[in-house]
Structures are given as structure tokens and as C-alpha cells.
Amino acid sequence: VSVPSAPAARLDRPAPREGIETAFLAPEVVLLDSTDGRVHHLNPGASAVWMLIDGEQDADGIAEELADLFDRPLRDMVGEVDAAVEDFAARGLLAGSRAAVPVTRTGAVIARPPDP
């Protein structure tokens, strides 16, 4: 069985993948992958990065904006943004990315009771 390789995520100008729903509940973001029902709860730092991901700006641009916003050294912010974007791609949250671990769509959470 040959498995097609996942297309590379566009990490230069990252954008949310279609089907990813964003709920911003300050200061954090919760994401729903509506294709498999999985939910991702981002910490405040990753949430700030996610809210600036729009397919227009590259990672350096996001880092500059956040460095200004939080009054942090740019070089620190670049590393954090790169790490966050790579993590988003690994989770399959970015356009062109696919989750590193294949998942099936979440089933009903209310399971049948076990047959004794």
C-alpha cells in the first residue's frame, strides 16, 4: 500500500487550513478541526501567533508585530513564532499541512453501554 506524501505546509506565509474554526476567548484560542472533530487549546503565546496567521504575512512579519505589541526583543520572538508555526503545521492546522498522526473522524462521545 503506497501512502501519498502530505503536501508541504506553506510556512512562508502560513494560513489556517480550511475547516479549522477559531474561537478567541481572551487570552487563549481554542480551535476545532471540523474535518475530524478534534479540538486544540492553545496557550496565550501560541494564541497570539495564531490570531496573526492570515496567509498574507510571513513568520518574520508576525514576529515583528508581536515584538512591538508585547515589547519583546525581536530575536526572541522570531524563535517563538517559528516554533509555533511548526507546531501548527505538525497538528495539521495550516493550509497545505496534514496532521502528523492520521486521525479518523471523532465518533459519538456517548458510547453504547458495555454488554455484560
Added chain:
Amino acid sequence: MVEVAVSRTDAEPEEPDVEEVGPFAADGNRFVLRSAQSGLLSVLADRLRDLRLTDVVGDEAGDGPPRSGERTVFRIARRGPTWLDHPWGVWRDGERCETTVTDDYIVPYVLWEVTRLVLERAAPRIPVHAAAVVRDGRALILVGASHSGKSTLSAWLTRAGWGFLSDEVALLDLDADEAVVHPFRRPVGVRRHGPLDEVIDLPGHEAEVLVPASELGSLAPPTPLAAIVCPTYVPGAEGPPVALAPAAALATLAPQLPDLATERAAEVFHRVAALVERVPAYTVRVDDLDVAELALRRLLDDVPASAIDLSDGVPR
């Protein structure tokens, strides 16, 4: 050697002397049960008595006014030779559900099919895998995975004077100005040798007995939601409920939202996200059920009534 061949089909059997019990209503979905096995029908009619339309006085028939004139028929048949240990089959409106159910499992299985009916037809309400109870006209939902103790806690609270809405599925109506929890009055699954076994007489011998909530206390009507509570059983634990930030509340609730696996996923996700911004959520560690009851009573006293007003800015 004698070989015995058992031939069974999945088709709904034609039998003489089929009896019917009902009608029942689960979240307004009318249904009846049919079988030639009158003993089983009697047991089911007794365990599902809180869903009987004719047993409830007033405008809350069953657990809600009928959604339509449509009526679902569950057919239950025992098939095969007497020694067969998986003899029961269940059909819903002629469609096969399951045909290899054991004697001990048939009653919980029928209840599961009723639950499935409610989940499938819940829209526009949002079903949450949660128990729900009421005190002083305000509802708490007790959110948790299977076997997290929410049935036991909701049953204990009902015995302590809280109103019962559900032990398994809370149905949220977010279309009104305030979130309202609608009932699904399933019988409560009470485990033998559990805390409730010490205070009520459990019939039969099954490890888990389905007890109509009306045997434990009072049934509550649809009630505004005051708070979301996520109980976890921790032996020896004590302490007050701990507030959850809205994002943490949404992340905790999400795995208990069956509709996130359906076409309604995006809509439900955003509506529940708006809900957790308005309605407070808490975790509470539960061991002694009387201590938990007191903690939840105090929590409800402390939640301001304004917390449940959804009239400002909730997407419709």
C-alpha cells in the same frame, strides 16, 4: 456428532400477539415499544415511566411537547432457540439496529437506542454529554465522560431535593435570551455496591440497575442554565469548586459535544464558545457526595443571576 445450525435473518420477524407500550416522548420525540415478549415490555414500561406521555400532568408531557406527529416504533424480538445466549433483536421503524443482544443487555440497549434517537433529532438544541440538575429554578450541567460519576452525583443530588433533568444528556436551547436546559428523563443507571445502593433498594441482580428518576426525587421542567460544572471523582478530595477560564471550559466541554462529529460542528462550536463567555464553568473534585452537594449548593448561591443572560451578542 450432531450439528445444530441456527438460521436467522436480520429482517424484522413477523410474530403473532405483538403488544405495544407507550407512547413515550424523549425530548419531544414520540416513540412506542412493540414486542411479543410481554414480560420485557412490562420491565421497559416501568423503567421508562418518566418518559410516558400519559403519566405526566400539565403541559410537559413526556419530557417535552411533541416535535411532530411522527412516532418511532421500536420493535424488540427474541429469536432463535431457547439456549441461544444472544437472542434479542431490535428494529427501529423496520430498520435493523442490533440482532445479537443478550438477556442482561436488552433493557440498557433499548435505552441506548432511545438516547440515539434524541441525539439524532436534537437540533436546533445542542446535546451535551452531561447530567443536569436544578435548584431554586437554576440549572447546573455536570459534564463528564462515561463512568466519571455524573449519574451517581445527579442521582444523589436528586435524592437531596434537587430537581432532575437528566443523568446523561443535557439538551441546551441557546435560541432564547438565556440558555435553557431541557430534560431528557432517562432512568438513572445506578451501580450495585455503589453509594446509592446503600440508600435505595435495587431490584434484580444486574451490576447496574436503571432507576426512574421519579423514584429518587422530583422531575424538573426546562430551566435556565446557571453554571457548567466538571466533576471528577478523586478519593479523599475536598475543596471548593475551581473556576475555569472560558477557553479551558470550551476545551473541556468539546469532547462531550456529540454534534462536533456532525455537519453542525462549526455552528455548535461557535455557539458553545459564546456560551462559555457568559456562563461560568468550574471543576470540582468529588469524593463524599454530601460534601459535593453542599459545595454545589454554595456554588449556585454565588453565581450571579446576570451570568446567565445571553441577550447581548450571542450569535443566533
